[in-house]
Amino acid sequence: MSRTSQTDVRLDGTRDLRPDREAITRPGGPRARGERLMVPKADFRSYYGRPVLQPTPWSDHDIAGYLFLGGLAGASSTLAAAADLMGRPHLARAAKAGAACALGGSLYCLIHDLGRPARFLNMLRVFKVTSPMSMGTWILSAYGPPAGLAALTAVTCRFPRAGRAATVTAGLIGPAVATYTAALISDTAVPVWHDAYREMPFVFAGSAAASAGGLGILAAPVTEAGPARSLALIGALTEYTAVRRMERRLGMVARPLKKGRGGVLMRLGKALTLTGAVAAQTVARRDRTAAVAAGAALLAGALCTRFGIFHAGLQSSRDPRYTVQPQRARLEKAEGEGSRS
Amino acid sequence: MAFDLDLALAAPYDPASASGYREHPERMGFFTDTSVCIGCKACEVACKEWNAIPDHPLGFTGMSYDNTGGLGASTWRHVAFIEQPGRTAGADGAEFRWLMASDVCKHCTHAACLDVCPTGSLFRTEFGTVVVQEDICNGCGYCVPACPYGVIARREEDGRVWKCTMCYDRLGVGQEPACAKSCPTDSIQFGELTELRTRAERRLEQLHEAGVGSAQLYGHDPGDGVGGTGAFFLLLDEPEVYGLPPDPVVTTRDLPAMWRQVALAATALLAAVAVTALGARS
Numbered sequence: 001m002s003r004t005s006q007t008d009v010r011l012d013g014t015r016d017l018r019p020d021r022e023a024i025t026r027p028g029g030p031r032a033r034g035e036r037l038m039v040p041k042a043d044f045r046s047y048y049g050r051p052v053l054q055p056t057p058w059s060d061h062d063i064a065g066y067l068f069l070g071g072l073a074g075a076s077s078t079l080a081a082a083a084d085l086m087g088r089p090h091l092a093r094a095a096k097a098g099a100a101c102a103l104g105g106s107l108y109c110l111i112h113d114l115g116r117p118a119r120f121l122n123m124l125r126v127f128k129v130t131s132p133m134s135m136g137t138w139i140l141s142a143y144g145p146p147a148g149l150a151a152l153t154a155v156t157c158r159f160p161r162a163g164r165a166a167t168v169t170a171g172l173i174g175p176a177v178a179t180y181t182a183a184l185i186s187d188t189a190v191p192v193w194h195d196a197y198r199e200m201p202f203v204f205a206g207s208a209a210a211s212a213g214g215l216g217i218l219a220a221p222v223t224e225a226g227p228a229r230s231l232a233l234i235g236a237l238t239e240y241t242a243v244r245r246m247e248r249r250l251g252m253v254a255r256p257l258k259k260g261r262g263g264v265l266m267r268l269g270k271a272l273t274l275t276g277a278v279a280a281q282t283v284a285r286r287d288r289t290a291a292v293a294a295g296a297a298l299l300a301g302a303l304c305t306r307f308g309i310f311h312a313g314l315q316s317s318r319d320p321r322y323t324v325q326p327q328r329a330r331l332e333k334a335e336g337e338g339s340r341s
Numbered sequence: 342m343a344f345d346l347d348l349a350l351a352a353p354y355d356p357a358s359a360s361g362y363r364e365h366p367e368r369m370g371f372f373t374d375t376s377v378c379i380g381c382k383a384c385e386v387a388c389k390e391w392n393a394i395p396d397h398p399l400g401f402t403g404m405s406y407d408n409t410g411g412l413g414a415s416t417w418r419h420v421a422f423i424e425q426p427g428r429t430a431g432a433d434g435a436e437f438r439w440l441m442a443s444d445v446c447k448h449c450t451h452a453a454c455l456d457v458c459p460t461g462s463l464f465r466t467e468f469g470t471v472v473v474q475e476d477i478c479n480g481c482g483y484c485v486p487a488c489p490y491g492v493i494a495r496r497e498e499d500g501r502v503w504k505c506t507m508c509y510d511r512l513g514v515g516q517e518p519a520c521a522k523s524c525p526t527d528s529i530q531f532g533e534l535t536e537l538r539t540r541a542e543r544r545l546e547q548l549h550e551a552g553v554g555s556a557q558l559y560g561h562d563p564g565d566g567v568g569g570t571g572a573f574f575l576l577l578d579e580p581e582v583y584g585l586p587p588d589p590v591v592t593t594r595d596l597p598a599m600w601r602q603v604a605l606a607a608t609a610l611l612a613a614v615a616v617t618a619l620g621a622r623s
Contacts, residue, residue, distance in 0.1 A: 047421060047584030048404045050411060053491040057482040078611060082618035115480015115500025119460075122479045126461040129600075130593050133483050134459035171614075175607035182606070183599040187457055187592050188486035194592055197599045201606030209613055230617035238609075317486065324581045327588035 044328065046320040053189055053317040062113035064310035066106050067181050068303045071208030072215065073102035074178030077147050079212050079231060080154075081171025083224075084164065091228060093154045094219035095212065096167065099174075100151035103144060132183040143177050146170040178208035185313065191253045191322040192262075193313040199246035203309070206242055207302045209235025210273050214298025217280050217291050225291065229280045232298050236277035239305065240270065253322055262312030265304045273301030354568070356450050360465035368469035369512060370534035371521065371572035372541050373443055375583075376548060376556065378528040380406060380441035384418040384520035391508060391519035392417065395496075405439075411584065412444055414496035417505040418520050419444045421583050442583050443529055445520070446471070446492045446505035447560055448571030451591040454484035454493050454504075469534070469571055470507040478502055489567065489589035507571070534571060541575060553577065559585065566590030 046052075080095035111120045124141070128134040146169040153163025182204040186197035193200070209231050216228025243266070247254040256262045276297030284291040316322040357365040388394065397415050402408050405422035412419045423440040448470045455463045455471050462477035463484060473493075480500040484493050493504040508518035516522070521531035530537060538561055548556040559580050560573035566589050580587045 045579060045581045047411075047423070047582065048402075050584055051491065052581075052584060052586050054413070054485050054488065054494045056486040057495040057497075075610060075614075078614045082614050086618050086621065113482075115482065115495050115497075115502075116478070119477075119479035122460040122462070122477055123481075125477070126459070128456075128459065128461075130456040130596060131459045131483070132596075132599075133457065133481060137459060172611075175610040176603075178610060179603045179607045183596070183603045186599050187596055188483075189453065189489040189589075189592050190486045193486075194595070197595055198602055201599075201603045202609070205606040205610040209610060226621040227614075227617040230620055231614060234613045234617065238613075320581070320584075323586055327586055328581070331588045 044321055044324045046324060049320065051318050052320050052323040056188070056190060056314060056317060057115075058113055058310075060307060060310050060314075062109040064307040066109040066113075067185075067204070067306040067310065068207075068211065069102040069106040069109065070181055071178045071204055071302065071306070072211045072299075073099045073106060073147065074143070074174040074176070075205075075208035075212030075231075075235075076102065076215055077143070077150070077167075077170040077174035077177075078172075079216055079228065080150065081167050081174075082227060083216075084167050084171075086227070088220075088224040088227070091216055091220040091224040092167070095216055095228075096147075096151040096154045098212075098215045098219065099147050099170070103140075103147050106140070107144075132180060132187050136180050136184055139173065139176050139180055143170060143173040146173070175205070179205050185309075188313075189323075190313045190317045191326065192250070192256055192309070192316040195250050195253050195326070196246045199242045199249070200309075202242035203239055203246065203305070206235045206237070206239030207273075207305050210239060210277065210298050211235075211302035213280070214276060214295040214302070216295070217284060217298070218295025222284070222286060222288060222291055225284075229284070232280050232294075233277045236273045236298070236301075239273060243270070243305075251326075253316060253326060256312035256315035256319075256322070257308070260311075260315055262308050262310075262315055265308030265311060269301045269304030269306075269308055271301070272297045272304060276301055354450070355469070356452075356465055357467055357469045362467050365467040365469075367533040367535070368571065369507065369532065370448065370469075370537055370570075371445060371507070371518070372530045372532075372537040372575070373445070373572065374528050374530065374541070374544055374575045375440065375442035376528075376544075376553070376575060376577055377526045378420070378441040378443055379526055380420055380422055380439075381525060382409075382420050383523040383525060384443050384529055385409060385416070385420060387519040387523035388418045388505075391511070392506070394503075412446070412490075412492050412494075412504075414494040414499075414503040417445065417503075423578070423582060425578075438577075440577055440582070442574065442576065443520070443524075444583065444585070445572050446507075447490055447567070447573075448505075448507060449591065450563065450568030450570070451593070452567070453487040453489060453591045453593055456591070456593040456596075457483045457487045459483060466509055466512075468507070468509075468512055470509065470512075471571075472506045472509050473502055473504060475501055475503075487592055489586055489591065491584075537573075541573065544575060548575075566594070 076095040076099035080092050083092035111117050123137040146166040149166035150170050153159050179201045182200035185193040186200050213228045213232025217225050276294045279294035284294040394415050405424050407422045409419050421442045425438040452471045462474045478501040482495050495502045517531040521529045555577050559576050560570035563569035
């Protein structure tokens with residue numbers, strides 16, 4: 001039998017003739033300059049370049065915003081407890097009030113992002129360690145009342161002993177509030193978020209510490225803000241180191257953290273955080289205006305980092321390359337090991 | 342059930358028993374043999390009709406005969422069309438090959454969507470399948486990025502997530518799912534999973550003997566990253582060609598390590614604050 005097209009059904013003995021017009025079924029023909037490829041170049045294969053994963057249905061304002069606010073609230077509560085125990089009332093009050101406001105914002109964001117906000121209490125139906133969102137709900141439920149009470153007693157200056165107990169409780173739960181969100185986003189199939197699960201908690205802890213330090217520097221008098229300045233510096237350095245390690249370990253999956261919207265936000269976040277931390281250690285030690293600017297830079301830096309990580313994750317799930325290539329490489333590695341043994 | 346993570350990750354295991362069903366029917370599943378799919382989309386239509394799924398705007402995608410696009414909140418069966426010129430399908434010397442495959446929720450043995458659902462809306466049925474309880478779902482959307490196959494999705498006008506139920510209502514009365522019922526070539530086969538796996542092995546052998554070397558099973562192996570799927574496939578090319586991930590892993594496999602890292606980071610944060618406080622005092 002001669003090599004003919006399977007779709008060729010002519011019976012008149014012209015089987016070897018090719019049809020006049022053939023459908024163009026793959027790219028590679030002449031293209032105008034700058035024309036977008038409908039199908040990405042074939043360094044990996046995919047179904048018409050469509051993503052393997054569904055788009056994450058979270059809005060950046062709500063969820064990236066919550067990552068920032070939750071971190072700010074948690075670390076601020078811990079800073080507030082330390083300031084309280086050391087007798088720095090202005091710093092303690094600023095951190096407690098900041099934590100309560102950030103907590104309020106967090107709850108708004110979390111409920112607002114639900115598809116059915118009226119059903120938010122369904123979160124309390126179960127207790128599941130396999131679901132970081134369920135665990136987060138219970139962590140926030142334990143953290144919210146003491147954090148609120150701590151702020152209320154600090155602002156009204158009433159019930160100091162209850163206030164102290166609430167402050168310490170919130171301060172102890174604070175670090176969990178600030179870091180569990182790393183498990184929240186890592187426990188997904190989104191390549192950047194999942195693959196970065198080792199470093200993500202440290203990025204978030206550092207970012208939370210830097211933002212809480214920033215809030216302390218911004219709101220407390222310079223004479224009391226010493227611990228806030230140190231915390232901001234430790235946080236900024238931790239975040240910087242953890243992000244570097246994360247990017248190095250991720251390899252090609254780190255690209256959305258460096259390029260595009262996520263990359264811009266990550267770079268902006270790094271610049272603002274480091275500038276704020278350095279300014280806090282120098283000019284902001286004496287000058288109130290400089291302290292306000294340094295604190296604002298630290299807060300803005302943390303916000304940019306969280307939005308950067310959020311958008312890098314979305315980008316990595318939109319492009320099938322980040323799903324297919326690492327999995328293919330893993331399979332080939334396993335096959336190589338299998339054939340050698 | 343939430344605490345037996347290590348046990349849950351030990352394969353092979355029976356998801357219905359592990360979810361607490363003492364007595365339950367055999368685990369049911371789909372075997373989709375794409376080598377006999379003719380791309381008629383009867384499964385898509387039957388699924389929509391039986392489950393009363395709303396339509397979605399029809400468009401022209403330019404992707405062969407696929408104007409559905411992919412699985413989603415309102416598409417629980419999706420037929421993929423792949424045109425491959427210059428590839429031989431078998432020993433007949435054809436120059437062109439047309440791949441068609443009906444995709445569906447995989448009903449994983451270790452289902453990430455089910456693991457991460459914070460309301461308990463997603464649950465394991467007695468048939469070993471995974472189903473959303475629509476009266477519970479609050480639309481948090483966590484299951485959506487958790488699914489390694491990109492199956493479950495949120496219906497924006499409704500706010501809740503939706504996906505294939507393997508026709509839970511039909512299974513309960515001994516009927517087969519609508520898609521399998523309507524499939525004219527038996528490309529979609531429904532039945533007890535163990536039996537389907539044996540049948541699939543036989544079919545694979547048959548195809549290999551016939552010279553279709555590219556035929557491979559996908560999702561049949563209980564040792565894979567999701568513990569094997571309840572809906573598995575016979576494919577004629579690599580999974581990514583059909584839009585399927587080549588080596589999916591249930592994200593919760595790494596969750597114990599994630600919690601350990603979170604605990605370390607939280608402790609470090611607490612220690613950092615303590616150090617700054619003590620440093621400021623001295």
